[in-house]
Amino acid sequence: MVKRLKCPLCDGSDLKEIDIIKSTDIILLWKKRNINVSNLFRGNNFIFKYKCQICGLEFFNPFVSGENKFYSELGKEDLYYLHEDKTEFVYSSQYIKEGDRVLDIGCGCGAFVKYINKQVVYTGLELSSKAVELAQKENINVVKKTIEDFSKENKYSQDVVVTFQVLEHIADIDKFICSVILTLKQDGLFIIAVPNNKSFIRNAQNNLLNLPPHHLLHWDETSLQYIAKKYHLDIVDIYKEKVTNVHKTWYYSTQISNHIRSLLGMSTKSVNRAFFSKIIQIISSLLSRVAKYSSLHSKKDGHTIVIVLKKVSEHP
Ligand SMILES: [Zn+2]
Known part of the structure; x- marks a missing residue:
């Protein structure tokens, strides 16, 4: 439990830390898309994710938000x-x-x-x-x-x-x-x-x-x-x-990889650059090409x- 930080919606301080992300991991992932976000993360080596126990909002802290240059590149x-x-x-x-x-x-x-x-x-x-x-x-x-x-x-x-x-x-x-x-x-x-x-x-x-x-x-x-x-x-x-037709392949690959991780006792993280995680992702993407012909997705909550x-x- 963290005391000082407050929820941006309800102003409450009953917050649970649910993830820690290395800023360099996010920077490297954006770099693959030829977008440099390193300036935005200056001074923040880690980004923490919290879930407010009062209103249910999940949020990142510190707030690192995009500037004009980032959005024009995106x-x-x-x-x-x-x-x-x-x-x-x-x-x-x-x-x-x-x-x-x-x-x-x-x-x-x-x-x-x-x-x-x-x-x-x-x-x-x-x-x-x-x-x-x-x-x-x-x-x-x-x-x-x-x-x-x-x-x-x-x-x-x-x-x-x-x-x-x-x-x-x-x-x-x-x-x-x-x-x-x-x-x-x-x-x-x-x-x-x-x-x-x-x-x-x-x-x-x-x-x-x-x-x-x-x-x-x-x-x-x-x-x-x-x-x-x-x-x-x-x-x-x-x-x-x-789940819409536009998102169905993404839905199946996400759910299959999540299932494989849980079978292996691995947790799902916001950012995971580990080699083994990449292998699971590749297998899931391949399986999703077959799974997308199912109609299961049309009954599941979408984006x-x-x-x-x-x-x-x-x-x-
Ligand atoms: Zn709240």
Whole structure:
């Protein structure tokens, strides 16, 4: 148990250390993708992962988060900003009504707007200049602004605020959520989609996109529900995506390697660069090519979880 450190969501200090990662291991894994993150980890030889025993949030400490250069290099791989064909887009669009004012935080190129088949007033907020430029070329209303700045100028103005695959990157959760609540109208909806830490992805070792400096927080149903409790919001619905066709090979290779490790009495770690672990990974990848023809995955929890919250009082 660690006493001094506090949970970024509930401010509690009942934290359990669940993993320790060598910064050099993360740096080496990124290096294979030709991205140099060593500057971001300067002064931090180890990154610790904690699970809050009160709200269930899992988070890394110290917070090592990406800077502009990191995201522009990552953007080049088209891994991050494409945001196309996500089930959360289809699911969330059902909550949007004709004439609604819709705010999309961390909208990338504004891909979500194509899923809203109604006349709405759409605003996207995005910090990547490249993504803003691409959106504006397509006449999508995307501006380079933080939610904190936007909310001060647009209080009680939005019917629906959506944020897809963003909350896992945010260091100051309280400031972010308070700003969203400020910009929402009474009875407005706040829709959050994040990677589901209770799904198979928690078993994926060396999953760089789910580690610092990319992701700082790991959410699940319990920690998302805690947001409603803390900020006095109503829970309208929770939607857990099942494993999609895009992720099925990854699902099977992750679950097979996790099974082999447990048979051998080995634990699953966030980062594992051991030779034997690589062998298990190769075997699992080969087996997943056969396993993907099964339909088992379609019944299992997939990458994303969505919560729909409603602002029921004027102040949090
Ligand atoms: Zn907590």
